[in-house]
Amino acid sequence: MRRTGWLVLVVLLAIVCVGTRAFADVLPRTTSATRDIVLVEEEDEEEEQAQQSDKAVMGGEEKASRLAVEEMHRSDFELVLETSKTAEGDVYNIGDKIEFAFTSDRDCYLTLLNFTPSGRIYVLFPNKWVEDNFVKAGETVFVPAQGQKFSMKLGGPAGTDIVKAIATNMPTKIVDPDNEKLFGPFTVLEDPKVATRDIILMEEEPAVSEEAQEAPLEWAAASLAVFTRGDTPDKGGFGVAVEDGWVVKAWADRDEFLTGESIFVKLQSSRPATLVSLVNRGASGRENRLLPEGVEKSVEPGGITILPGRQDKWKLVAATEPGTDQVVATLRDESGEEMIVSFTLTVEE
Numbered sequence: 418m419r420r421t422g423w424l425v426l427v428v429l430l431a432i433v434c435v436g437t438r439a440f441a442d443v444l445p446r447t448t449s450a451t452r453d454i455v456l457v458e459e460e461d462e463e464e465e466q467a468q469q470s471d472k473a474v475m476g477g478e479e480k481a482s483r484l485a486v487e488e489m490h491r492s493d494f495e496l497v498l499e500t501s502k503t504a505e506g507d508v509y510n511i512g513d514k515i516e517f518a519f520t521s522d523r524d525c526y527l528t529l530l531n532f533t534p535s536g537r538i539y540v541l542f543p544n545k546w547v548e549d550n551f552v553k554a555g556e557t558v559f560v561p562a563q564g565q566k567f568s569m570k571l572g573g574p575a576g577t578d579i580v581k582a583i584a585t586n587m588p589t590k591i592v593d594p595d596n597e598k599l600f601g602p603f604t605v606l607e608d609p610k611v612a613t614r615d616i617i618l619m620e621e622e623p624a625v626s627e628e629a630q631e632a633p634l635e636w637a638a639a640s641l642a643v644f645t646r647g648d649t650p651d652k653g654g655f656g657v658a659v660e661d662g663w664v665v666k667a668w669a670d671r672d673e674f675l676t677g678e679s680i681f682v683k684l685q686s687s688r689p690a691t692l693v694s695l696v697n698r699g700a701s702g703r704e705n706r707l708l709p710e711g712v713e714k715s716v717e718p719g720g721i722t723i724l725p726g727r728q729d730k731w732k733l734v735a736a737t738e739p740g741t742d743q744v745v746a747t748l749r750d751e752s753g754e755e756m757i758v759s760f761t762l763t764v765e766e
Contacts, residue, residue: 456707458731479536482613484670484681485727487532487579489616490720493635494523498582498719500643503687506657506664508644511573515643517541517560517580519552525584525637527552528591529560530616532579534671538606538613540592541580545602552584567602575647577655577668579721583616585636591616639719642666642685656760663688665716667746667758674764680733682707682724686716686748690756694747695724699740707733707744716748739765 497520500507509515519527519542527550529542541560543550552558561567583591592612597604606612644655644666654672658665664687669680684692692714695707708714708724709731716722725732745759 456705456709456731457734458709479610479613482610483532483536484723486581486613486616487640487683487721488723488726489581489638490640490717492637492639492719494521494525494584494586494637496521496582496584496637496639496719498529498580498639498641500641503641504659504662504664506644506659506666507641508646508657509571510646511571511575513571513645514568515571516569517641519558519560519582520556521552521554521584521637523554523586525552525554525586526550526588527558528583530581530583530592532581534576534578536609538609539600540597540604540606544604545599561602565602571643571645573645573647575645575654576672577645578643580641580643581638582640583636583638585634587632587634589634589636640685640721642668642683642721644668654760654762656758658756658758660756663750663754663756665690665746665748665756665758667744667760669744669760669762672762674735674762676735676739676764676766678735680735680762682733682744682746684714684716684722684724684746684748685720686750686756687718688750689718690716690748690750692716692722692724692746693749693755694745696745698743698745735764739763 497518499518500515501518502508517529519529521527527542528540531539531541533539542558544560546565547558547562561569585591592606593615596606596608596612596615598607642655644657655666655668657667666685668683670683674680682695692708697705697707699705714722714724714726741761741763743759743761745757748756748758750756
């Protein structure tokens with residue numbers, strides 16, 4: 418069977434390709450060292466020029482829209498999205514079966530989306546077998562549902578999928594039905610660029626039924642990063658740390674970069690925490706700070722923190738020569754306990 422990088426077989430979660438080589442240093446802008454990923458802090462007068470440059474580096478507005486959707490998080494009511502391996506960091510092997518479980522503390526209408534590294538977006542719920550997306554408060558919805566005669570398996574190569582639950586208190590148009598095409602039991606959005614823009618607009622002008630226009634719209638969104646291991650520990654481009662019930666994940670938007678490309682670091686935590694340090698242990702043998710002076714970032718359960726975020730005036734750029742880097746993040750929870758998580762990525766010419 419042809420491998421496409423998205424859901425295949427009965428349903429196969431797409432995983433991003435990963436290289437076998439490692440990475441380059443992340444250093445301040447003033448460094449003269451080579452083999453670096455560079456922290457670039459933009460001046461105000463450079464902002465417009467930097468934004469135009471980022472569009473080219475990121476692959477245009479489609480990439481920017483996708484990042485914005487991944488970062489989108491809201492909690493008008495409580496959602497829980499997990500797998501059977503969430504307590505261990507949602508780490509799977511190629512070929513493993515996977516099942517998602519969703520619960521809400523309020524009656525809601527659920528849309529469950531899978532964002533694959535290849536750029537595809539799949540609607541996991543509602544689906545061919547369960548077309549009604551109403552979920553009662555306290556009820557657990559499984560995808561696949563118990564008793565359904567299909568399964569989802571994780572296909573290679575190693576990498577990361579983002580699964581996002583978006584729930585509203587009334588029937589709401591999350592994605593355009595005209596953009597959906599049946600793919601096995603689920604549907605695929607034929608134009609991901611349009612889809613991500615539509616999802617973002619949900620925050621501003623959601624399309625609700627005429628009957629519900631008098632009632633205020635309330636909604637919540639929760640994300641889950643699902644990792645698939647490679648055949649060696651350095652493959653996959655992600656890291657997981659687990660201690661005393663606290664799970665922290667870290668990864669990049671890809672695990673291979675060309676010189677000059679922007680890099681986005683992503684974090685997820687099972688409890689409220691603050692990112693207090695982000696450093697790179699690079700090919701030069703030095704440890705270099707990646708966060709601008711005085712910057713700390715909140716990492717909320719159910720959300721994904723992306724560095725740099727949409728409002729940040731700095732970026733991480735893969736510079737000069739190829740090499741191997743380890744990115745190390747330190748998070749601190751509300752009790753003062755700290756957790757360290759790390760991952761590697763590749764820079765090549």
